[in-house]
Amino acid sequence: MSSCDIVKSKNIICQETFKFEHEDKDIKIYKDFGRFAVVNGNAKIIPLKCCIVNPPKSKNIKVDVEFVIKENLTISELGNEDIHREFVFRIAKRFTFKDCKINDTSNLKCEVVCISGENDIRLNSNNNTLTQKIKACLEINIFKERRIIFDLSCPKFPSDC
Helix, strand or coil, X not given: CCCCCCCCCCCEEEEECEEEEECCCCCCEXXXXXXXXXXXXXXXXXXXXXXXXXXXCCCECCEEEEEEXXXXXXXXXXXXXXXXXXXXXXXXXXXXXCCCECCCCCCCEEEEEEEEEEEEEECCCCCCEEEEEEEXXXXXXXXXXXXXXXXXXXXXXXXXX
16 A cells, blocks of 8 residues: 555545745754545545744744645555656645744643635646645644644544634
8 A cells, every 4th residue: 555544445545745844944843744635526634743843932933834735646546656647736825824822831732723725726637727725723732842743633624623
């Protein structure tokens, strides 16, 4: 099978999709890639975790998330390394998670920030165009070693987080 371990029916296609960047390039981010599932043409965001080591004190944390969607043509091609035919979608606009301030006194967790946005995902083949609405939730947990874990998930997509 492929790296996508949630494929349980022929309707589900998924690939690694998320990349985290921090506005301060000096802050090191350990990247773990999440998954993006397409079920009957509807996008679902699968949980993603990423951490920032030694975040700045008393600052709002902004993280830009770039959604890069790779969708295999058929379910039979998933996990077949010999087949490289795939459409690559790219959402041009980046979402920014804002207003999550580190509370050094509690040192537990930040508020849950929900964002939503609309972007066009264009398929440059057979003149087909797919418009997809993206919603995502971001929860920032702060641990005593000052490591921030990003858990990006929206199980009720496309309804509100």
